[in-house]
Every structure is written in C-alpha cells, then in structure tokens.
Amino acid sequence: MKKEKDSGQLFSEEIILAPPARFDFFSTIHAHGWIDLPPFTRLDGRAGFARVDALPSGAVVRLEVSAPGGYPCKEIHVEAVSDRPLDDGGRERVAAMAARMLRLDEDFSEFHALCRRRGEPWRRFARGQGRLLRCPTVFEDLVKVICTTNIQWSGTRRMLAGLVEAFGAPAPRGLWQKLFPLPRVIARASLEDFSARVRLGYRAPYIHALAGEAAAGRLDEESWLDKRLPAGELKKKLLSIKGIGAYAAASMLMLLGRYGEIPADSEFRKWMGEKYFPGEMFDLQKALAVYQDWGRWQGLAYWLEMTHG
DNA sequence: TTCCAGGGGTAGA
DNA sequence: TCTACCCATGGA
DSSP states (O other): OEEOOOBTTBEEEEEEEOOOTTOOHHHHHTSSGGGGSTTOEEOTTSSEEEEEEEOTTSOEEEEEEEOSSSSSOOOEEEEEEESSOOOHHHHHHHHHHHHHHHTTTOOOHHHHHHHHHHOTTGGGGGTTOOOOOOOSSHHHHHHHHHTTTTSOHHHHHHHHHHHHHHHSOBOOTTSOOBOOOOHHHHHHSOHHHHHHHSOOGGGHHHHHHHHHHHHTTOSOGGGGGOTTSOHHHHHHHHHTSTTOOHHHHHHHHHHTTOOSSOOOSHHHHHHHHHHTOTTOOOOHHHHHHTTGGGGGGHHHHHHHHHHTO
16 A cells, blocks of 8 residues: 545545456456446546545545556556545555455355366356456445346436435535435435435335335344355345345345356346247246356356356 | 336235 | 236336
C-alpha cells in the first residue's frame, strides 16, 4: 500500500493488491452483468470499475479498481478517494472490500484442474476464470438478484438505477455518485412510498420486506459467506426469502461461492435448446443432467460455457 | 396490441 | 409435490 498527497477537500491514495496466481481481472469484472448495475460504473477507456461506499468509520470512499496489463494480472490498483484521510483501519477495509468484490481469496484450483482434465474447449477456463464480480454486501447482491427475475436486463438496470437514485445516500461533493441504499433507509419508508418512488413492480414488497428483516438484524445475511455453512442449509435460508425462488437461490449461491446449482432461467432453457437439444423436446431435468458430472462446480461450468459461446 | 422477460407466491388438488 | 393462475413493469 502506498499513500498519495491529498487534493483539496478530498483525500486520495492508491492501494495495491496482490492477486492470486493466474488471476484474470478482465474476465472477473465482466463475468456477468453486475458491473453495469449501479452503483457500479465502468471506468472510461480501461478495464475496471468504480463505486462509492461508506466505511464503518463513517468515511465515504470512492473506489476505482483497475489492473494494468493483461493476463495474468500482476497487481490490482485500488484508488480510494475519500472525504477524510483514511487511517490504517480504513485502508484495510478498502482493501478487504475490493478483495471481496473480486473474490481474491476464493480457491478455484479444483475447478481449473477439472477444466484442464477435460481438455478443449474447457481447458480455456483454467486460465484463472470463474470469479464472478460481487457486491460488498450480501444484501446488495440479494436485491440485485431479485431485480433480475422475470424482467429483461434493461429492466434490471432501470430498476437498480431507480433504487439507488431514490434511496441511496448522496456522496459528499466531488465523489459524484450515490451509494447503494442501506436496508434501514428502505425499511424506514412505508411500502406505499417505497413502491411509488421506485418502479419495481411486484418486487417492491419483497425488497421492502427484505430490507426490514436485514435492518432488524433478523436475516444475518453476512454470515452466509461462512464456508462452514452447508450449501443445503444456505439454500433453505435463501428460499425462505419472499422473492427468492429456485433460479434466484441458485444465482445467490454462486455469488456466495457455492456453484453446485444451476440458475435455470429462460436464458438457460434457450441456451440448452440451441447447444444440446437443437430441434428436440427436452424438459428441465434432462437439461440439468447435462452438467451433473461437474458436481459442486456445475453452476460455474454452465455459466462459463454459456457466456463463451 | 400482445407477448414475455436472467420467475415467484399462493391456493387448491 | 404439482398445476393453474396471478403478480407490475416496460421493451420488443
């Protein structure tokens, strides 16, 4: 980590993170659509993203995450611009937030070994692929996943932009962006007000209720990152949330680092029809069976194959 | 205008 | 457990 001098009212410093071996920065940030959902924004002219978040200290930080050079990534640059100087705790928090979003501590060696063993075309995924960009909080990922259900991607983007605009705290002057809404801010609004201010359709009561549970501490959703929690138990917790069904639970499991289930949505059915069952009738069970021998990696195997043609 | 999306909840069988 | 029906919104 290295410090830089402050610039007027804002304080900027750059934190350098060392990625794990064979880390593919570009594929991680573009692995699914999250980089296009506010408060994530793409950087102009180079691979990377920016967003504004609050630290536990109350400091508001705009993170700009990028990586020079191509694959394999040698270092990750996190430029942190804040309304106050960061102390050691703040710097550690920023580094941890970036590492979490990029999943730097997640081990994909077993999956990559499977890809190598299978040869082409799977071998290409052993070049550090498999990481899906995620949000700094489980709550934000939950809300976003709910906003992908029964809607086109353009609708998902519209809803998240509306949610951040209506309920996100404004960043201090110069940081130009709003933060992702805190659960308690959403929960504080009446359902009627919440529904009227963001066009979420029938998802509004689900997200409002979810925010209420999270704000009251009854959800304990951050504990779901604990790898000791059995995947089956985690799935039950997810399915108990209104608005989260089989597809959304499988998506959340992947974001939580569990890849044993496939998010079987309309995209999945379309892809399977084109790739594995052209001109054939097939049901969901038959389609899911295609990836069954990937075991606890089947969700990732499907996602990478589908997104890479 | 109608259909449907990166589905899910609920009632009734 | 399975099915039918309903759910709000906006793009195509």
